[in-house]
Amino acid sequence: MATKQFNSFEMAQKQFDQVADLLGLDQASRDLLRVPLREYQFSIPVRMDDGKVRVFRGFRVQHNDARGPSKGGIRFHPLETIDTVRALAMWMTWKCAVVDIPLGGGKGGVVCDPHNLSQREQEQLCRGWVRQLAKNVGPLSDVPAPDVMTTPQHMLWMLDEFEVIHGAKQPGFITGKPVGMGGSLGRTEATGYGLVFALREALKELGVQPASTTASVQGFGNVAQYAIRLYTQIGGTVTCVSCWDQTDQTSYAFRKKTGIDFEQLLGITDHFGGIDKKKAKDLGYDVLPGDAWIEEEVDILIPSALENQVRGDNIGKVSPKVKVVAEGANGPTTPEADAELRQRGIFVIPDFLANAGGVTCSYFEQVQSNMNYYWEKDEVLGKLDVKMTSAFAAVSELSRRQKLFMRDAAYVIAISRVAKACRDRGWV
Numbered sequence: 001m002a003t004k005q006f007n008s009f010e011m012a013q014k015q016f017d018q019v020a021d022l023l024g025l026d027q028a029s030r031d032l033l034r035v036p037l038r039e040y041q042f043s044i045p046v047r048m049d050d051g052k053v054r055v056f057r058g059f060r061v062q063h064n065d066a067r068g069p070s071k072g073g074i075r076f077h078p079l080e081t082i083d084t085v086r087a088l089a090m091w092m093t094w095k096c097a098v099v100d101i102p103l104g105g106g107k108g109g110v111v112c113d114p115h116n117l118s119q120r121e122q123e124q125l126c127r128g129w130v131r132q133l134a135k136n137v138g139p140l141s142d143v144p145a146p147d148v149m150t151t152p153q154h155m156l157w158m159l160d161e162f163e164v165i166h167g168a169k170q171p172g173f174i175t176g177k178p179v180g181m182g183g184s185l186g187r188t189e190a191t192g193y194g195l196v197f198a199l200r201e202a203l204k205e206l207g208v209q210p211a212s213t214t215a216s217v218q219g220f221g222n223v224a225q226y227a228i229r230l231y232t233q234i235g236g237t238v239t240c241v242s243c244w245d246q247t248d249q250t251s252y253a254f255r256k257k258t259g260i261d262f263e264q265l266l267g268i269t270d271h272f273g274g275i276d277k278k279k280a281k282d283l284g285y286d287v288l289p290g291d292a293w294i295e296e297e298v299d300i301l302i303p304s305a306l307e308n309q310v311r312g313d314n315i316g317k318v319s320p321k322v323k324v325v326a327e328g329a330n331g332p333t334t335p336e337a338d339a340e341l342r343q344r345g346i347f348v349i350p351d352f353l354a355n356a357g358g359v360t361c362s363y364f365e366q367v368q369s370n371m372n373y374y375w376e377k378d379e380v381l382g383k384l385d386v387k388m389t390s391a392f393a394a395v396s397e398l399s400r401r402q403k404l405f406m407r408d409a410a411y412v413i414a415i416s417r418v419a420k421a422c423r424d425r426g427w428v
């Protein structure tokens, strides 16, 4: 029997409906917020290197812009669908609202696999995407950014096309640009550091000194690396990390009970975040099956690789010692596992709060680009700390006051803020 395919937009709507019930949200606000305000679906003809024209399908969804211009990445992915883009746009609305930045939620995509496209073809695709949307996006309405398989170079081609069409320099149109061409210092560190700013506050609340804690991390890419760097700097000890091995097409966990040496591991890691097994063994690491990270007897788990990693079938392996789960990845925990985390009283820093440092720094990039004045890295990271700390404080205060699970408290804050903006504007 054919099973119904997972649909992320249906899941996003279900999550919204639950919180709308909790908030007693009126019908008009529900009708407005459970679907996007605007959607664009279009064709992008590209003359390929062999002289033939190929037509790609492109999307942009603006879920809600009551709090400010829509913000969200553009994915290049062969399996991209309008429903995935709708879900991601809705999640961006909540993410921007929970950290209280004056932006709405958007997302875009193109059905393609950039691995099979030349640089010239990718450039044409980027320029074609902008040509189709030039009147519907912009620094005052909708600000795209990179996402899965899109890069700073793609952003620069898109910016260039936008500026040619509008006949003016408008670097605030897009974020994730290369540093020196309108990009912000600190963006590389932002998501991992932002997670640790929130984690530091959580430990403070639990009355635990970071220096007395241990952590196990899934992933060793951008988010995980910077999270580990800062967590180690505040005194924590990481005993295990896991990553994907391109050669064996499987994942491995790398464990050192006394604590990993971050810089040493970084020295044997490729730029996809894959660690060299043989060299790790020589350096005294236990090389274990990939899912061993979740069984570690630590205080903190930091899933920072993929979605759907903490599930009903492996939640039972989480050690009773674990006090905090800080979700670096998007959607790492399934609803089944989430129920168990609630029941065990584990303190969860939910994904759209824990990894919001990335979009917060993108907002800083947009502000700097609009002013055409760029800040030093310390200034960017200092402002990021302030934003993450106050967002965490608001969520955790509500969670304590109303005895809500942290994930629910974060949703309640985000959805209330957006619903209020819609009401205040007189939309509903």
Ligand code: NAD
Pocket: 191, 218, 219, 220, 221, 222, 223, 224, 242, 243, 244, 245, 251, 252, 272, 273, 274, 290, 304, 305, 306, 307, 328, 329, 330, 355, 356, 358, 359
């Ligand atoms: P990345 O590509 O830099 O790193 C991913 C890491 O995960 C790599 O070390 C890879 O080896 C590892 N990995 C992949 N499959 C694995 C598996 N099955 N088991 C164990 N490890 C595995 O990606 P990233 O930018 O660090 O993003 C990680 C997650 O964080 C994603 O869910 C992403 O959507 C989310 N996120 C990233 C940002 C950001 O700014 N980079 C912002 C918000 C959310």
